[in-house]
Amino acid sequence: MTDQENEPIVPPILPIRPIIELEEVGVTFTQPVIRSISLQILPGQTVAVIGESGCGKTVLLKSIVGLVKPTTGTVRFEGRDIHSLSEAELIRTRLRMGFLFQGAALFDSLNVFENIAFGVRSLGTLPEIEIRERVRRCLLDVGLPTTTESKMPSEISGGMKKRVGLARALALNPDVMLYDEPTTGLDPIMTDVINELILRTRKARPITSIIVTHEMRTVHKVADRVVMFYPLSRLRESDPQILYDGPADQLQNSSDVRIRQFIEGEAGDRMQELQAST
Numbered sequence: 001m002t003d004q005e006n007e008p009i010v011p012p013i014l015p016i017r018p019i020i021e022l023e024e025v026g027v028t029f030t031q032p033v034i035r036s037i038s039l040q041i042l043p044g045q046t047v048a049v050i051g052e053s054g055c056g057k058t059v060l061l062k063s064i065v066g067l068v069k070p071t072t073g074t075v076r077f078e079g080r081d082i083h084s085l086s087e088a089e090l091i092r093t094r095l096r097m098g099f100l101f102q103g104a105a106l107f108d109s110l111n112v113f114e115n116i117a118f119g120v121r122s123l124g125t126l127p128e129i130e131i132r133e134r135v136r137r138c139l140l141d142v143g144l145p146t147t148t149e150s151k152m153p154s155e156i157s158g159g160m161k162k163r164v165g166l167a168r169a170l171a172l173n174p175d176v177m178l179y180d181e182p183t184t185g186l187d188p189i190m191t192d193v194i195n196e197l198i199l200r201t202r203k204a205r206p207i208t209s210i211i212v213t214h215e216m217r218t219v220h221k222v223a224d225r226v227v228m229f230y231p232l233s234r235l236r237e238s239d240p241q242i243l244y245d246g247p248a249d250q251l252q253n254s255s256d257v258r259i260r261q262f263i264e265g266e267a268g269d270r271m272q273e274l275q276a277s278t
C-alpha cells in the first residue's frame with residue numbers, strides 16, 4: 001500500500017452558503033427608502049435590524065418575503081432570486097418563512113385554533129387529527145394553555161395575540177423567522193417572555209431569524225448580529241445606508257455619534273428640526 005493510500009480522506013471544507021442574500025437592493029416608492037443594501041445572512045444566524053422610524057426596516061423584511069419587489073438589485077433565498085420565481089415556487093418558498101407581523105395580523109373572524117391551523121391546513125398535506133395535535137403543541141410552545149384555542153382574537157390581550165401569531169408562524173416549521181417589532185406595545189415582562197420564546201425557538205430548531213426591533217434589550221438578549229439602518233433623508237448620496245453590521249456586544253463600543261444617539265435614545269438635532277418645521 002502506498003503512503004497516499006494510507007492518508008485519511010478529509011472532506012473539503014465548503015463555505016457556508018447564505019440562506020438569504022441581498023445584493024445592492026434598492027426600493028423606491030415616491031421617495032427612495034432603501035439604497036444599495038448588500039447583506040448575506042447565514043443559516044442559523046439571529047440578526048437584529050435596528051434604526052429609527054421610517055428608515056426602511058419593514059420594507060426590508062417585505063422584500064425578503066417577496067411582498068415588495070425591489071426597484072434595483074436582487075434578493076436570493078438559498079441562491080435563487082425570489083422575485084424571478086414562478087407563483088407556485090414563490091408560495092412554496094414563503095411557506096418556509098414564518099412572518100410575525102407588527103400587530104400579529106390574526107384573522108379577527110377566526111378563533112385562535114383556526115388562526116393557527118389556517119396555514120397548516122392550506123398545505124393540504126396533514127390529516128385533521130395531526131393538525132389538531134400540531135396546533136396544541138405550538139400553543140404549548142408559546143406558553144399558552146389549550147383552553148385559549150376557542151377564544152376569538154378580540155378576547156385576548158396584545159401579548160397573547162403576539163404569541164398566537166408566533167404559534168401560527170411556527171406551526172409551519174419554517175426555516176426562517178421574520179419578526180417585525182415583536183415586542184412593541186408590550187409591558188417589560190411580556191417583552192421578556194417574547195424574547196425568551198425567540199431564544200427557545202432558536203434552541204429548539206435550526207432556524208434563521210431576522211428581528212426588526214426598537215428594543216435594545218431584545219437586541220442584546222437574542223441577537224448574535226446587528227444591522228443598523230439610517231434614514232436616506234439624513235444621508236448624502238454617497239453614504240452607505242448601513243451604519244453598523246457586526247456582533248451585538250460590540251455595538252455599544254461604536255464611536256459613530258449616530259449609533260450612540262440611537263442606542264442611548266437621544267433626540268439630538270431632531271428637536272431643532274421639529275422647531276424649524278413649525
Ligand SMILES: Nc1ncnc2c1ncn2[C@@H]1O[C@H](COP(=O)(O)OP(=O)(O)OP(=O)(O)O)[C@@H](O)[C@H]1O
Nearest residue numbers: 029030033051052053054055056057058059060212
Ligand atoms: N407600500 C408603500 N408605499 C409607499 N410608501 C411606503 C410603502 N411601504 C413603506 N413606505 C414608506 O417607506 C418608508 C419606510 O417604511 P418602513 O415601514 O420600512 O419603516 P420602518 O423603518 O419599519 O419604520 P418603523 O420603525 O416606524 O416601523 C416610510 O416612509 C413609509 O411611509
